[in-house]
Amino acid sequence: MPTTLRDVAQLAQVSVKTVSNVVNGYPHVSAGMRRRVEAAVEAIGYRPNRSARTLRTGRTGMLALIVPAADLPGIGGLARAVVRAAAGRGYRVVVNPVDSDPARAAIANPPLPVDGCLLLADLPAAPGVGGLPLVRLGRPAPGGHVDRVGIDHARASRDATVHLLGTGRRRIAAIDAGPGGPFPTPPGIQGYADGLRAAGLAPLPGHLLQAPSHQRADGYRAARTLLAQHLRPDAVVCASDALAVGTLCAAFDAGVRVPEDLAVIGVGGSEEGRWTRPALSTVSADTGFIARQAVARIVARIAEPHAAPVDVVAPHTLLPRASTRRADRSGMLHASR
Amino acid sequence: MPTTLRDVAQLAQVSVKTVSNVVNGYPHVSAGMRRRVEAAVEAIGYRPNRSARTLRTGRTGMLALIVPAADLPGIGGLARAVVRAAAGRGYRVVVNPVDSDPARAAIANPPLPVDGCLLLADLPAAPGVGGLPLVRLGRPAPGGHVDRVGIDHARASRDATVHLLGTGRRRIAAIDAGPGGPFPTPPGIQGYADGLRAAGLAPLPGHLLQAPSHQRADGYRAARTLLAQHLRPDAVVCASDALAVGTLCAAFDAGVRVPEDLAVIGVGGSEEGRWTRPALSTVSADTGFIARQAVARIVARIAEPHAAPVDVVAPHTLLPRASTRRADRSGMLHASR
DNA sequence: TTGTATGCGTTATCAG
DNA sequence: CTGATAACGCATACAA
Numbered sequence: 001m002p003t004t005l006r007d008v009a010q011l012a013q014v015s016v017k018t019v020s021n022v023v024n025g026y027p028h029v030s031a032g033m034r035r036r037v038e039a040a041v042e043a044i045g046y047r048p049n050r051s052a053r054t055l056r057t058g059r060t061g062m063l064a065l066i067v068p069a070a071d072l073p074g075i076g077g078l079a080r081a082v083v084r085a086a087a088g089r090g091y092r093v094v095v096n097p098v099d100s101d102p103a104r105a106a107i108a109n110p111p112l113p114v115d116g117c118l119l120l121a122d123l124p125a126a127p128g129v130g131g132l133p134l135v136r137l138g139r140p141a142p143g144g145h146v147d148r149v150g151i152d153h154a155r156a157s158r159d160a161t162v163h164l165l166g167t168g169r170r171r172i173a174a175i176d177a178g179p180g181g182p183f184p185t186p187p188g189i190q191g192y193a194d195g196l197r198a199a200g201l202a203p204l205p206g207h208l209l210q211a212p213s214h215q216r217a218d219g220y221r222a223a224r225t226l227l228a229q230h231l232r233p234d235a236v237v238c239a240s241d242a243l244a245v246g247t248l249c250a251a252f253d254a255g256v257r258v259p260e261d262l263a264v265i266g267v268g269g270s271e272e273g274r275w276t277r278p279a280l281s282t283v284s285a286d287t288g289f290i291a292r293q294a295v296a297r298i299v300a301r302i303a304e305p306h307a308a309p310v311d312v313v314a315p316h317t318l319l320p321r322a323s324t325r326r327a328d329r330s331g332m333l334h335a336s337r
Numbered sequence: 338m339p340t341t342l343r344d345v346a347q348l349a350q351v352s353v354k355t356v357s358n359v360v361n362g363y364p365h366v367s368a369g370m371r372r373r374v375e376a377a378v379e380a381i382g383y384r385p386n387r388s389a390r391t392l393r394t395g396r397t398g399m400l401a402l403i404v405p406a407a408d409l410p411g412i413g414g415l416a417r418a419v420v421r422a423a424a425g426r427g428y429r430v431v432v433n434p435v436d437s438d439p440a441r442a443a444i445a446n447p448p449l450p451v452d453g454c455l456l457l458a459d460l461p462a463a464p465g466v467g468g469l470p471l472v473r474l475g476r477p478a479p480g481g482h483v484d485r486v487g488i489d490h491a492r493a494s495r496d497a498t499v500h501l502l503g504t505g506r507r508r509i510a511a512i513d514a515g516p517g518g519p520f521p522t523p524p525g526i527q528g529y530a531d532g533l534r535a536a537g538l539a540p541l542p543g544h545l546l547q548a549p550s551h552q553r554a555d556g557y558r559a560a561r562t563l564l565a566q567h568l569r570p571d572a573v574v575c576a577s578d579a580l581a582v583g584t585l586c587a588a589f590d591a592g593v594r595v596p597e598d599l600a601v602i603g604v605g606g607s608e609e610g611r612w613t614r615p616a617l618s619t620v621s622a623d624t625g626f627i628a629r630q631a632v633a634r635i636v637a638r639i640a641e642p643h644a645a646p647v648d649v650v651a652p653h654t655l656l657p658r659a660s661t662r663r664a665d666r667s668g669m670l671h672a673s674r
Numbered sequence: 675t676t677g678t679a680t681g682c683g684t685t686a687t688c689a690g
Numbered sequence: 691c692t693g694a695t696a697a698c699g700c701a702t703a704c705a706a
Contacts, residue, residue, distance in 0.1 A: 002468075004683055015693040020685060028691060047468075050450045051397070052683035054388040055698050058339075062449075064431075069417040071608040076408025079434050083406065094401075094431035094449065097416050112399075112431065113387045113450065131384075216612050245612050252614040271408040272609065275553045275582050277589040341699055352677045357701060365675060389699035392682050677706075683698105690693075 003046045012040035023048060054113060062092045063298060064114040069097040070215060073241045074270030075120070078137070081291035082118060089295055091115070116298040133301040135294050139178070139187065140311060147301055149294040149312040153267070154191035156283040156316050157237055160265045161195030163281070163318055164235040167326040169263050172196065173207035173233035175222045175243050177214045186210060188239035188267070207233055211243060219246025227254050227262075234262060235324070241266035241273045244280055248323065263324040269317075278322030290314045340383045349377035360385060391450060399429045400635060401451040406434040407552060410578045411607030412457070415474070418628035419455060426632055428452070453635040470638040472631050476515070476524065477648060484638055486631040486649040490604070491528035493620040493653050494574055497602045498532030500618070500655055501572040504663045506600050509533065510544035510570035512559045512580050514551045523547060525576035525604070544570055548580060556583025564591050564599075571599060572661070578603035578610045581617055585660065600661040606654075615659030627651045 005023075009016045014037060021029050022037040023046075040046075054060045065082050067075050079095050086093045096112060116133035136148040157174065164172050176188035185193075189208055196203055206229050211218035219238060223246060226233055238244035244266030248258060256262050258278055266273060269284025293312045300307070342360075346353045351374060358366050359374040360383075377383075391397045402419050404412050416432050423430045433449060453470035473485040494511065501509050513525035522530075526545055533540055543566050548555035556575060560583060563570055575581035581603030585595060593599050595615055603610060606621025630649045637644070 002683090005685095006683080016683090017685085017694080018692060021692085024685085030691065033691080049392070049683050051388045051391040052698090053685075054450075055386070055392050055682090055700090056684045056686085058698080060388070069413070069420065071411070071413030071417070073609075074408070076406070076412065076434075079432075080406040080408070080436075083434055092449070094433060095416075096431060097413070097420055099417075112429070113391075216608075249612055249614055271553075272410075275586055276613070277586055339699090342701095343699080353700080354678080354702085355676060358676085361701080367675065370675080386699050389682090390701075392684090392698090393700045393702085395682080675706105678704085680701105680703090682700090685696105685698090687696080688694095690691105 002049065003044050004049070005046070007044055008037065008040045008046050011044055012037050060113045060115050061090065062094060062112070062114045063116050063118060063295070064112045065093050065095045065118045065120065067095060067097055067120045069099050072214065072216075073245065073272035074268045077271055078120065078287050078291065081287040082294065085288075085291040085295040088292075089299055091295065091299075093118075116302050118294050118298060133298055133305060135298045135301060137290065137294055145309045147297045147309045147311075149290050149297055149314060151267075151283075151285045151290075151314045151316040153187035153239065154194070156267050156285075157188045157191030157239065158195040158198075159191075159316070159318050160237045160267065160281075160283050161192045162198070163320065164237065164263055164265065164324060165195070165199050165201075167235075167263060167324055169235035170201065171204065171207070171231060171233045172201075172235040172237060173209070173226050174203070174237045174239075175209045175211055175219060175226070175247065176239040177211035177218055177243060178239075186239070188237070192237050204231060204233075214240045214242045216242050216246040216249070219243030220250045221246070223247035223250035224254070227251065227256055232256075232262075236262065236264050238264065238266045241268040241270040241280060241282055244282070244323075245272065245276060248276055248278075248280065258323050259325045265324050267316075269319060273321075276323070278325070281321045281324040282319050284317045284319045286315050286317070339386065340381050341386070342383070344381055345374065345377045345383050348381055349374050397450045397452050398427065399431060399449070399451045400453050400455060400632070401449045402430050402432045402455045402457065404432060404434055404457045406436050409551060410553075410582065410609035411605045414608055415457065415624050415628065418624040419631065422625075422628040422632040425629075426636060428632065428636075430455075453639050455631050455635060470635055470642060472635045472638060474627065474631055482646045484634045484646050484648075486627050486634055486651060488604075488620075488622045488627075488651045488653040490524035490576065491531070493604050493622075494525045494528030494576065495532040495535075496528075496653070496655050497574045497604065497620050498529045499535070500657065501574065501600055501602065501661060502532070502536050502538075504572075504600060504661055506572035507538065508541065508544075508568065508570045509538075509572045509574060510546070510563050511540070511574045511576075512546045512548055512556060512563070512584065513576040514548035514555055514580060515576075523576070525574070529574050541568060541570075551577045551579045553579050553583040553586070556580030557587045558583070560584035560587035561591070564588065564593055569593075573599065573601050575601065575603045578605040578607040578617060578619055581619070581660075582609065582613060585613055585615075585617065595660050596662045602661050604653075606656060610658075613660070615662070618658045618661040619656050621654045621656045623652050623654070 005016050008019045083093045120137045138150045140148045174192040176186040209222040211222045247264050251258050251262050265281040267283045269282050273280035273282045342353045345356045420430045457474045475487045477485045511529040513523040546559040548559045584601050588595050588599050602618040604620045606619050610617035610619045
């Protein structure tokens with residue numbers, strides 16, 4: 001027994017069009033009429049039928065935020081930021097967790113009645129798949145020309161590396177993750193190597209790891225490998241906070257002290273990193289900025305589907321915390337100053 | 338230029354009805370016809386319009402999972418479980434993060450075109466708000482008669498308390514959280530007190546804390562208060578993993594060793610609890626069970642809106658990890674064994 | 675087994 | 691400023 005526009009019209013003794021006008025805030029309605037209709041709406045408890053509205057207008061007023069289904073640090077914070085940013089522009093957001101593998105299908109098969117998609121995570125996705133406007137969050141798509149909003153991961157890694165160098169570390173390792181396919185060099189590794197080179201150093205053999213994905217367990221495994229090296233690193237740059245959390249655990253389990261024996265830094269600025277002990281140093285992405293820009297992008301893309309793709313680089317900030325604290329009394333080889 | 342059923346019909350030289358039949362898997366269609374139509378569908382790239390379908394049938398095939406917008410441990414895992422369980426019954430799930438305060442409005446104002454809502458978190462919600470079928474996940478609603486699926490929190494707390502007693506702890510404190518309003522005694526506190534009583538003990542004054550909400554920071558603050566007590570507890574039962582993570586951090590920052598000086602246990606069985614150090618002991622809820630039952634409940638509720646509300650109690654398991662490990666050599670007062 | 679016709683609740687076009 | 695009316699794309703009762 002859903003109540004319709006006609007019911008309201010009947011009760012208020014007006015036409016459907018008038019009710020529609022009132023409901024949609026059409027300006028040219030007399031005040032008296034408006035109040036009469038509003039009273040009827042209230043009395044009968046009318047709620048517009050979104051499906052009918054969508055069918056008619058072709059717009060849903062909803063955006064999908066597609067995220068990996070795994071329980072990863074940082075997703076919650078980004079989701080909240082996106083919801084807020086979208087609300088400011090009259091859009092609702094639904095979050096759509098997808099398993100990493102069938103992801104392609106989930107996107108290609110436009111499952112949700114939405115006006116556009118925000119795609120988080122390193123999911124493979126051709127531009128405009130499903131015919132839906134699409135904006136990537138995070139890393140740029142391997143080859144495709146798609147709108148994208150995110151930090152410069154190479155620079156983030158470089159900044160992290162420089163930070164570690166500044167605290168006296170010299171044997172710095174790196175863990176990146178993601179689909180390695182079309183990438184010549186993963187940006188995390190690239191920036192790390194740049195940072196090292198700028199200091200006249202070079203990555204040691206076996207100090208560059210590429211994990212399959214950004215799970216804490218991937219970071220854990222990679223870190224174990226690292227810590228088993230003959231020349232054990234005294235610091236690790238992780239491409240995400242998830243990897244860094246895994247690294248922290250691996251160090252603890254191996255009896256390696258953080259930050260005394262090993263400094264660890266992540267990328268993302270996730271909430272979870274504030275709640276590890278030692279607290280996790282991280283290169284924090286400005287999620288508010290990313291969310292606002294992403295929403296602005298997708299809105300623009302919806303309006304102008306064939307415009308040239310834009311790449312928005314979000315600012316990042318290094319957040320030094322306990323996990324990279326300078327290790328003054330440790331037996332470091334080249335401790336500076 | 339969206340392609341419609343008519344376009345397909347025209348191309349395949351059949352009626353719309355036939356195309357509809359094929360698309361919807363109607364059994365009585367000749368094989369040849371089916372293949373012809375399918376070819377046309379493929380050729381033209383037809384995708385059914387969900388809004389039109391929903392308008393016609395009144396069903397969206399979607400469920401909303403309403404969660405708190407905060408970045409909390411455990412939500413991701415539950416969301417994944419719900420998505421899977423729903424997929425098994427032909428439903429898609431959209432996750433809808435809501436800020437804790439305007440939550441009421443977000444629910445009352447049925448925002449999403451869905452057939453039903455699964456409501457996580459301790460949001461206040463009258464039964465059938467928004468006219469949508471509703472199932473609560475987690476704690477039972479204060480007074481309302483609503484379907485609900487979740488563990489028995491009192492028993493979970495009791496089990497946790499008994500576990501701590503079994504490891505030799507005697508000065509056990511408890512931290513619960515949530516809207517305290519209509520609750521006579523929060524279930525977490527209740528079960529904890531029961532467990533203590535069964536061992537002939539009683540809660541010490543100042544050892545029962547009620548935090549405003551299940552944030553890590555709430556746990557942190559409560560734990561600080563606890564650790565500042567004259568008679569410092571040697572164990573804490575937390576009503577959620579989020580509170581427990583905060584407690585872990587508070588202990589670390591205060592120089593209190595876990596588990597030697599303080600045992601900590603949470604409730605939830607979240608992924609994050611596996612990645613703290615020491616790893617967090619927890620009373621793990623069977624999320625798969627909860628998700629399946631919740632979906633079964635909401636499906637039943639959609640079919641039978643006026644049936645009597647059901648309360649499904651999910652099984653829980655105690656997962657002992659390092660954070661409650663028996664402290665053999667510590668200076669405990671009444672160490673048993 | 676397949677085709678025709680109707681209406682789901684809205685918005686938009688056009689007169690009044 | 692307001693009212694009648696035609697789509698929007700689909701599923702279904704009914705007819706063939």
